[in-house]
Amino acid sequence: MSGESTLEGWGRLPVPGRELLSANLEEATRGAVLSRGLGRSYGDSSLPAEPGDKVVGTRLADRVLAFDAASGVLRAEAGLSIAALNRLFVPRGFFPPVTPGTQFVTLGGMVASDVHGKNHHRDGCVGPHVRALRVRLASDDVVECSPTVEPELFWGCVGGMGLLGHILEVELVLQPISSPWIVQDTERVGNIDEYLAALEERAGQWPMTMGWIDCLSRGAALGRGLLMAGRWATPEESHHRPARGLPEVTLPVELPNWTLNRFTASAFNAVFWRQLLWRQRHQRLTPYEPFFYPLDAILHWNRGYGSRGFTQYQCVLPRAAGPQAVRELLETLSELGAASPLCVIKDCGPEGKGLLSFPLEGTSVAVDMAVTPDIQRVVDRLNALVISAGGRIYLTKDRFTRAEDFRAMEPRLDAFLALREKWDPARRLRSAQSVRIFGDKA
């Protein structure tokens, strides 16, 4: 069958290419240069460098190979999604040790991005909870690696964007949960300084924290927003009815490019900020899905940005740079007027062992931006700030960072490249992103 086939990340912006979907990864990854799961990375991490590159789609490889309820150890094929995992294991009292803000990701994708979640300040990224990986290397050999067997390779694959090998199977320790309900504490915070202080204070008491900031606020109100904290409810606290899933609403069509502009965004935020009405702070019981995955309720919400597509800018600023670095970033975002209504803010714990793992101790800021003609200038400007603060960006979200800027942010880059040199000297495994950022042959 004919027709131009394209692949795209979550931020859209399709490129020519096709994925070979297969339930048998062991066979399909032979000779392939990249694997991709559900395509939820925003930028070009899961896109082919060239239209003819063999890209394997893993989502059909979704078998659970073993589960031990006593230890919580799960072994599954890399294409198993967190949505499927939750459907199966939440009723049995288990939850992923770390989950990103969407459940439409695969285990393989989670490991390749070394994802973090609302519990990062306490539990770190997903990497430390992975017991073993089965990987097809660039040489086409298949190996099993773990923190004790080929540890270098293992920590290269964790957060390695799929560039050291195709992840075929993942062994992960699930966490036992006391109920499918969350006790959620929400507080309205007036500005960024209060915000960071409150975030730090909450982190000491709550296993999960994160917040939404109004990116259009300025002056004294700069950084006003909602701070959310949560913990798993005890059986006594929780409702006895089962936690209802999210309603499934699909954004059926692409909205016009002007849907999200400064005025609609301001209106949205005004309503959003007042959702607590007159209350400054309140606590309630909520099912786990809206707490962890608020945007999953609207399937294909990425169509809201129209045909131009969008990107997410996510960076982490080290604690040492202080709150003024965060304030400066928000001021710049506000001044550039490039941001979407909300930005997500989260305090991160210490850096993990994944060689290119994103978080470091400090504050992570993430903001969606429509792709306008100005986007490269905006990203460059923000990157300059991040470099001077000693922070870094998240490859899983990135589409526009320049190679030299990434190098300036990433002291571990040479170690990663040396590892690639060892396992894939010809740099056979590659993506559009690795060409852009690591200078792989296009």
Added chain:
Amino acid sequence: MKAVVLGGTSGMGRELARLLAQRGEQLFLLGSHEEALEKSAADLAARHPAQERPGHARCDLEHPEQFAAALDAADAALGGFDTVVVTAAMFATQDELEADPELARRLATVNFANTVTFCEHARKRLLARGGGQLVVFSSVAGDRGRKPVAIYGASKAGLSAYLEGLDHKFHAAGLSVLCVKPGFVKTGMTAGLKPPPFAGEPEQVAARVLRAMDRHRPVVYAPAAWSVVMQVIRRLPRFVMRRINF
């Protein structure tokens, strides 16, 4: 229900086996690869620990001599099955089949002659115990001769006709025959093809098939939209079919 599933290791068969296991039905898997069978049995057991782990045996649609023994193994393990599901089949594009007559022969043999042979073994066993359900995945491709599926479609047209005749002949004797006609479904079988509009996901198809099984329907299209699409295609005059590439 005690069901034998041939082809339950991947695609729509895998999803259907999961739905059956979730309902607490007892399963036995048949397939051509030992390792795939092993992994799928492990998957069903890990997903539904309260159920008995499904047994499995090798049964390759290219090897009719295996059919009787495989069904006997299933019968012994389940203590007499009452349902047989066949989702396994062969697929190749029209271009590939035209380039290689031997491949065309193999596909026509597997999808028609050997599938009919397997069904004959299965329905005899079911009728001998007073009836049961036979669920076989054919295809919308069998509804009308069409350019992109001239050979594959012909193999499925033969299968659909066989299943219809089987229903007519043995319905009164207690055999419930369901002919499943999937449209384009995004599985490993269609990997590399550009999905048309109304392309379905395997879970969606499996859920629809299970409903049709419960209601003892003779034919089900899945996803549902394909029923309408095929109504139209079946009515198009020949001069139109000669021109379009659908």
